[in-house]
Amino acid sequence: MKFNKGKCRIFHLRKNNPMHQYRLGVDLLGSSSAEKDLGVLLDNKLSMSQQCALMAKKANGILGYIQKSMVSRSREVILPFYSALVRPHLELCVQFWAPEFKKDRELLERVQRRAMRVMRGLEHLVYEER
Template sequence: MGTVLGPALFNIFVGNTDSGIECTLSNFDNNTKLCGVVNMLEGRDATQRDLDRLERGARAKLMKFNKAKCKVLHMGQGNPKHKYRLGGEWIESSPEEEDLGVLVEEKLNMARQCALAAQKANCILGCIKSSVTSRLREVILPLYSALMRPHLEYCVQLWGPQHKKDMDLLEQVQRRATKLIRGLEHFSCEDRLR
């Protein structure tokens, strides 16, 4: 009962938070994101008005934003990096934020996201290597597909590697995985993991 009731009550409480909002508002789970184009003072003012509206709406519903988790991510060249308030407190600016498992930074450089994906996949590969004694393709390939590949491909349409060094980093993980498979050492990385 509690697993169904909690999300239902949350949806009731946040159901109409977007009324009167000028910028783009996204609610997912218990996260609220406000996005706006701020290339002129009007954009800054619209964003601040929306923050004020959200704060008033939360107070009216006896809810509070966790202001310690609220951050501003300024993106784009020549961004004036305006400061914003939520309630009476200034919101801290951040050079990068993680959103649904993807690390986004202000210059949209995805090198750190590639490194994090490779690190997670390498950790899983280490677990597979130390806990599975068989090196047969029929054993390793399903483990790779189920446990490692999701980390290398999650939201790759958004953060896909654009620089050779990032691609090489991800391919290095795949090469390490294929070295576990007996008899496939001489194939290229792409052939081995199909």
């Protein structure tokens, strides 16, 4: 079986890795500092901060689409869309890996606070840190 050399990369882990060059046949394989496998983005420090930022960005974008397309801001209208479209992106981050950094948790919570501000009647529940 032939390998697609364009899709083959070396993923070096750890800080003190000597970062050797590897070959597939006569061609050198490129290295990568972050790789996505099974929908999860990992970097060479095994940190999931990039994954968290990516999911928060997707969830914010979807929440923006919901906010622009819905005329009503009532909880009965927005909540089903939030639960079906936005919440799964946030839960993917939390259930797969407990966010290890405070900044990652705050990023996910910021999306949830924004959703609360969008829904009429729930604005008073939003706690803003200053």
